[in-house]
Amino acid sequence: MKKLKTHTLIGGVLIGTLLILAVVAAVWTPYSPLGIDLRSKLQAPSMAHWLGTDEFGRDVASRAMQGASTSCLIALLTVALATAMGLVVGVVAGFMRGWTDRVLMAFNDTLLAFPGLLLALGVMVIVGANQWGIVLALSLAYAPSVVRVVRGTVLSLREREYVEASRMIGNSEIYTMWRHILPNCVAPIAVLATSMFGWVLLSESALSFLGLGVPPPAPTWGNMLASARPYMASAVWLCLVPGLCIALTLLGINLLGESLRDRLDPRTERA
C-alpha cells in the first residue's frame, strides 16, 4: 500500500509538472521559442538563459516548454485516435467472430508485421510531414496492437456467463456489447493507453530525429535532440535538456500506469 502511494505521488508530480509547463507554454515562455539571437548563440546555462541557448541563440528553456506542449498534444491525440480505432475494430472482430473476424485480423496482422516506425514513415510520405500527419501515421502504427489486446479481452469476456445472461434477458447483441463487454475492456485498455503515451512520445522524437517530424523551426523534443547532435561535445545541455524531458516523462507515465493498473484491478478495488 505504502509503495503504491509513492509511485502514484512521483508519477503524478512528474506528469503534473509536464502538463502545467505545456499549458503555460501556450501563453507565456521566458523568451520567444523561435526568436533568433545570433550574438548569444551556444551559451551555457546562466541567470539570463536558465538552460542555455542553442546554435541560433534561441532560449532552450522556452523551446523545451513549447516542445512539451507540441509533443504532449501529438501523443495525446495519437493515443486517443489509436485507442478509438483499436476499440471499434477489436470489439467488432472479437464479438462477431467468423469471417468478419478473419478478414479484420488478417488486415490487422499485416499492419502488425511492419515495424511501427517504418509504417509511420510510409504514411508520413503520403500525408506529409506536419503535426496532423504525425498523429495519423502514429495512430495507424499503434492501433493494431490495441486491436489485438481488445479482441483478446472480448474473446474471453464473451464466454462469461453474464454475457449469456444478457442475451437471456432479451438484450440485443449491440446493447450487450455496449453495456457488458466494453466497460469490462476499460481496465486493460487504460493501462495499455498509458504505456502507449510513452511509446508515442519516443516515436515522435524518433521521427523528428529522422527529419520527418514537425518541421523546424517549431520545437519538439525530438527535433531539438536531432539538431543538438553536432554540438554534443561543445554544448552538452542542448541534448541533455530534451533527453531528460523525454526520460522523466516516460518515468512518470510508467509510474502512473502502474498505479492505474492496481487501481483498476477489481481485487484491489474498494478493498
Added chain:
Amino acid sequence: MNTSLNQAVLSVEHLKIELRHGTQPLVHDLSFEVKPGEFLAVVGESGSGKTMAARAILQLLPPGITQTGGRILFDGENLSTRDVKAMRPIRGPGIGMVFQEPMVSLNPVHRIGEQMAEGLRMHTKLSAAEIRARILDMLRRVQIADPERCMHAYPHEFSGGMRQRIMLASVMLLKPRLLIADEPTTALDTLSQREVLDLMVGLARDNGTAVLLITHNLGLVGRYAQRAIVLEKGQLVETGNVPAILVEPKQVYTRKLVDALPRRQPAKAETAAQQQPLVQVRGLCVSYAGARAGFFRRHPPVRVIDTLDLDIHPGEMVALVGGSGSGKTTLGRAILRLAPSQSGQILFRGEDVRTADRAALHRFRLACQLVFQDPFSSLDPRMCVHDIVAEPLRHLPSLDAAARLRRVQETLDEVGLDGLGARYPHELSGGQRQRVAIARALVRRPAFVVADEPVSALDMTIQAQVLRLFQSLQAHHGFACLFISHDLAAVDQIADRVIVMERGRIVEQGTRDVVFDTPQHAYTRALLEATPRPLAVSAAYA
C-alpha cells in the same frame, strides 16, 4: 522409529495459524490425532481453516500466512521446526496429498508416466524397469483401462474423475503413512466421486495408510469416515465417532450442518398433469462437430442429445439428473436456444421456438430465464446489485420508472438482499451472489426457469438456504422450472418429477417418489447408490 499400534501417526497440538500478527487467527488452538490406518474427516465450511490446517501439516502454507503456535508431530517428530530441505523426505513417502482440482494438479506438459515416476526416482533407489512395473501395477489398481497407453498420454486426454484416480495412484505409489485429501471429489460428479473415494479407501487399507479427508460434504463423512472433527472459524467445535456425530450432534454448529442436509418434502398434489404442457420438446437432436482428424478431415459429429422428448407443465419443478457428459446442461441450453440444435421441435405454449424468427425468439426469452451454476461469472463485475436486477425490466415498457424501482425493491426483499442494492458482486458472498442471480431471473416473473446446478458451487449450509429460497419462490410465483443437477440429495428435496439422462437420452422419468424409491433403470440405481445419504446411514444407527 518404533511406533506401537496406539501411537498416533500424526498429532497436532494447539496449532495456531495467522495471516499477520495481530489479526484474527485463521486456525486457533487446534488439537487432534490421527491413528495408524484411521480414516478421519475434517468437516467445515469455507473459511473454517480446514485447508490451512492441512497445508500447515505439510509446511505448505501460502506466503503471508504462518504458523505462530503449537506443534505438529508426525511419528513423534516435530515438523513445525523443519526447513524445506528437511521436509523433503516427509513429503511423499511420509505424508501424501491429493488436491481438490484434478484439472490443474497434474502438469499438462508431462506425460502421465513421467509424472508418476518422479516421486519414486526421488525417494527410492529402484531401477527404471522396476519403477515402470510399479506404475503399471498401480494404474491397474486404480482401474485405468489401458495402463500402457495411459503412461504415454498427457493429462488433458483424461476426464476429471480419471485424473483424480491418476493423482491418487501417483501419491499412493510411495505408500505414505498418512494421506491428506483436500476436497478430492468436490469437482467431480456423483458417480466419479464414489469411484475415487472407494479406491482411496481400498488403497489406504492395503497399505495401512491413515487418511485425513477434508470435506464440507457430511454425506461423504457418513459413508467413509470413522471419526470426524468439526471446525468453525478456525476452532475445533466438536469431535467424535461418525455415526454419533451425525445422529446426535452435541454442538449448535454441528447441528446446523446436519440440519442443512437436504430432506425430502411431502409431494405436492398432482394438479399440473392435466393442463396443457408449457414446454414440449419433440425429437430434439444436438450434435457437436467432430474433432479435427487431419488437415481436411473431421471425425463424425458427436451426438450430445439424441432424439429427445420432454414435457414440462406450468408450475412444475422438473429435475434433470445425470453424470457429467450426460448432456443435461446442453439440453437446458438448447431449450433456451443458447446452444444450437440440429433437428426436432421445442414448443413453448404450442409455438415452435427452435426455428423462431427474431421477434418470436424475443417474446420467448421474455417469458423464460436461466440461473447459472457459477454465481460469480454470471454477474457483470462492473454493475451494482440494483442495476443487475433492474436490467431485465428494460424490456417491459409497460412499467414506468417508479414501478420498476418498486419491483426491484420487492424482488430484492424476496431473496433476502434488502439494503444490499448498492453493493458490487465482488463485495458479496457466494450465497448472496446466487441470490442476486435468482433475483435477476425472477424480476420479470417468468413462466419458465432453467436452473443449471444453481447450488453446487455453494457451501452446505448456504446450499440449504438457497434451495429453500428457490423452493418458496417457486411456490409463490408458480413458475415452471427445469432444475439441472447431479446432486440427487438436492433433487430429492426440491423436485416434483425427475428425469434421468444418460449419454443424451432419457433413461427413466417419473414422479420423484417413484423414481427415487423404485428406480427401474440400472443407471438410475447406480446414481442413487453413489449418492451419499448420511441421514439414511444415521437412521440405521439410531
